Amino acid sequence: MKLYSTNNRDLQVDFQSAVFNSMPLDKGLYMPTYIPELDDEFIQHLDRFTLPEIAYKIASALLHDDIPAADLKAIIDEAINFEAPVQQLDEDTYVLELFHGPSLAFKDFGARFMSRIMGYFLKENEQLLDVLVATSGDTGGAVALGFLGVPNTRVTILYPKGKVSDIQELQLCSNGQNIRAIEIDGTFDDCQLLVKLAFADEELNSKMRLTSANSINIARLIPQTFYYFNAVAQLYRAGKKNIVFSVPSGNFGNIAAGLLAYRMGLPVQHFIAATNVNDTVPRFLETGVYETRPSVQTYSNAMDVGAPSNWVRIMDLFKGDRMKVLELVTGFSYSDDATVKGITDIYSAFNYIACPHTAIAWLAIQDYRKQHPSASTEIANPETFVFLSTAHACKFPDIFNEEMASKIDVPAQVKELMGKPKHATLMKADFAAFKAFLLVPEKP
Ligand SMILES: *Cc1c(COP(=O)(O)O)cnc(C)c1O
Numbered sequence: 227m228k229l230y231s232t233n234n235r236d237l238q239v240d241f242q243s244a245v246f247n248s249m250p251l252d253k254g255l256y257m258p259t260y261i262p263e264l265d266d267e268f269i270q271h272l273d274r275f276t277l278p279e280i281a282y283k284i285a286s287a288l289l290h291d292d293i294p295a296a297d298l299k300a301i302i303d304e305a306i307n308f309e310a311p312v313q314q315l316d317e318d319t320y321v322l323e324l325f326h327g328p329s330l331a332f333k334d335f336g337a338r339f340m341s342r343i344m345g346y347f348l349k350e351n352e353q354l355l356d357v358l359v360a361t362s363g364d365t366g367g368a369v370a371l372g373f374l375g376v377p378n379t380r381v382t383i384l385y386p387k388g389k390v391s392d393i394q395e396l397q398l399c400s401n402g403q404n405i406r407a408i409e410i411d412g413t414f415d416d417c418q419l420l421v422k423l424a425f426a427d428e429e430l431n432s433k434m435r436l437t438s439a440n441s442i443n444i445a446r447l448i449p450q451t452f453y454y455f456n457a458v459a460q461l462y463r464a465g466k467k468n469i470v471f472s473v474p475s476g477n478f479g480n481i482a483a484g485l486l487a488y489r490m491g492l493p494v495q496h497f498i499a500a501t502n503v504n505d506t507v508p509r510f511l512e513t514g515v516y517e518t519r520p521s522v523q524t525y526s527n528a529m530d531v532g533a534p535s536n537w538v539r540i541m542d543l544f545k546g547d548r549m550k551v552l553e554l555v556t557g558f559s560y561s562d563d564a565t566v567k568g569i570t571d572i573y574s575a576f577n578y579i580a581c582p583h584t585a586i587a588w589l590a591i592q593d594y595r596k597q598h599p600s601a602s603t604e605i606a607n608p609e610t611f612v613f614l615s616t617a618h619a620c621k622f623p624d625i626f627n628e629e630m631a632s633k634i635d636v637p638a639q640v641k642e643l644m645g646k647p648k649h650a651t652l653m654k655a656d657f658a659a660f661k662a663f664l665l666v667p668e669k670p
Contacts, residue, residue, distance in 0.1 A: 227288050229256040229444060232542045241292040242347050245340070245445045248438050255539050256444045262287040264491045272455060272493075273462035280459060281306050281452040284490065288448060293346065301346060305338040310453040312460045312612060315576045319591065320466075320612045321584070322457045328639055329367035329397055330618035331528075332480065335453065336446030337365075337372030343445045344437070345376040353435045356664070357381045358424055360417035363390045364528045364617060367397035369439045370405045380404045381439075382664070384417035387652070393621050393640055400646035408663065412655030423657045430664060441479040442535050450483030454492050457612055472498035472591045472613040474583040476529030478507065478536040480614065481555070485543055488554070495609060499557045500590035502526045502565065507534060508557030514548055525562050525625050526582040528617070556597075558590040565589070569625065579619045579630055587613035 227241040233254030239247070244256040264287060272280070281302045289298060308327045312320045327334025348355055355378060359369045366383040373381045383398050387409045390398070399407045410417050424430055425438065439446075454471065461469060471494060473481040481499050488494060499507055502524040510516045518533035544550040560568070568585035572578050580588060591611045619626065620634050653659050 227292055228259040230259050231255070232257055232538045241289060241444070245343055245347065245443065246437055248440065248443045255442055255536070255542075257539060257542050258288065258444075261486065261489045263489075266491075269491045269493060272459040275459055277310060277452065277456045278302055278306055280455045281449065284451055284455065284487075285448065287490070293343075297346065301339070301342045305342050305449065306335065306452065308334070310335075310456055312457050313578075314464070315572075315578060318466075318608055318610050320457075320461065320610065321578070321580070321588075321615050322453065322471075322612050323615045324453060325581075325615060325618040326637075327368075328371040329364070330393075330621055330637065330639060331364045331368055332450070332453075332614070332616045333364055333368035333441075333446075334372065335449045336441065336443075336479070337368035337439065339449035340439065340443055340445035341369070341372040341376050341379070345379060348378040352378060355379045356434045356436050357439045358384075358421045358436060359439050360384045360414065360421045361390070361398070362386070362414040362527055362530070363394040364621070365439075365441070366390075366407075367394055370398055370401050370407075373439075374401050374405055375403055380668075381406065383407045384410050384420055384660075386414045386417055387411050389414065391621055391623060393623075393643070395650075396640075396643040396646065396648065399648040399650045400643050402649065407650040408660070409650040409652045410655050411652065416655035420655065420657055420660045424660065424664065427661065430661060434664065440535075441477045447479060447483050447486065447536075447539075450480055451487040451490065451492075454484050454487040454494070458493060461610055461612070466610040467493075468609045469494045470496045470498065470591075470594070470609050470611050472500055472587040472594070472611065474526065474529060474587040474614060474616050475499045475501050475507065476504070476526075476531040476534065478534040478540060480616070482536040482539045482543075485540055485554070489543065496594075497555045498587070498590045498594050499555055500587045500613075501557070501559045502529050502586060503559060503561055504530055504532050505557075505559035506532060507537060508559045511548070511552060511555065511557040524582075525565050525622070526586055529583055529586070556594060558593050560586050560589050566625070569630075570627075573630055579626070579634055580615060581617045581619045581622050582625055583617055584613065584615040584619075587615075 228238050229244045231237040231250035231254035233252040312322050324332035373379050521530045521532040565582050568589040572580045
């Protein structure tokens with residue numbers, strides 16, 4: 227697999243460099259020079275394949291030159307070792323549950339695959355790979371649990387004190403082994419800035435092999451295509467066709483993967499990009515003006531992104547043509563009040579408890595239906611709506627009323643964490659202190 231920079235098609239690198247560098251020096255994003263189309267036979271008979279089989283088919287179409295078949299298969303079996311079921315809510319509405327991995331968020335797909343790809347490329351005795359991550363909650367947990375125990379790697383997570391939920395904090399701080407957490411007395415932006423300064427610091431880069439695990443890494447994008455195909459496979463088994471996916475979006479990696487899957491042959495009618503009030507993309511789709519803004523804090527905090535980093539990938543897929551994007555993608559955005567009402571409505575209608583991000587994707591389906599009244603009523607061609615559930619509700623306990631909160635079942639992954647001690651280094655948002663921490667040699 228060769229990749230180019232969205233800022234310069236002539237700048238091409240191989241997969242391994244793209245994985246370790248995350249981002250080209252020209253600050254574009256890596257995109258595959260060639261997007262393989264999966265064969266018709268496979269697409270038409272998706273219903274015959276399991277998630278790991280589908281994952282292998284896609285990954286080998288993209289990566290067959292980079293990783294031998296048996297190794298790739300082993301990576302997938304280890305990384306994608308949990309389910310992504312679709313649950314039916316009514317005749318034509320389904321929820322795709324992406325929260326059955328170790329950190330209870332869809333980011334597990336990307337983080338687990340990426341960590342194992344990196345582990346694979348790190349030859350034995352090569353210098354330790356130091357992964358630095360700033361997190362507002364979900365990314366850190368997925369990355370920590372993704373890299374936990376992966377040889378030759380060490381993860382340092384920075385999170386803002388008092389600004390992540392209890393479960394998220396436990397996921398960050400209870401791992402031990404090759405995972406360390408730093409609790410920053412500051413905001414998420416402070417954490418992000420410290421990580422950025424570390425990447426720009428000459429001394430650190432000369433002494434350590436630093437890498438970021440953020441959502442722009444191509445090795446996080448690829449595995450996110452798997453569950454789209456697998457969702458279609460399940461819907462085919464249920465006799466459903468003409469699928470519309472609604473994707474709760476922040477950095478737009480999830481939906482970018484859906485659109486990449488579409489290019490590879492995913493049989494789907496349409497995508498809905500659902501955001502909170504951080505609505506840079508829905509505004510752009512409506513007005514044609516792409517204007518980023520500072521992010522605003524909301525209940526769906528994993529989508530509090532004012533400048534979505536993966537959007538350039540989507541524009542690149544469509545050669546910068548907004549009208550072409552609009553043929554396949556519709557955007558909607560929702561306030562916190564609407565989000566809470568969405569959560570309540572889903573609960574009353576289906577006795578289903580959705581996390582705030584997930585509720586936004588459901589709300590967008592309701593509005594899309596209103597805009598396309600014939601789409602779901604035309605008997606000959608009924609559409610099937612699938613909204614992606616990106617996290618388990620138990621990660622956001624504060625948002626639910628008592629009745630709902632009491633009905634959220636706490637998964638085994640979380641129960642296991644409950645008794646564990648929390649280990650985090652408390653630190654001021656101060657680069658000198660962070661740098662000194664990084665330079666301390668590991669205790670034997
Ligand atoms: C990260 C995240 C999102 C946003 O996904 P993007 O790929 O950044 O658009 C949505 N929901 C949850 C729960 C997340 O953790």
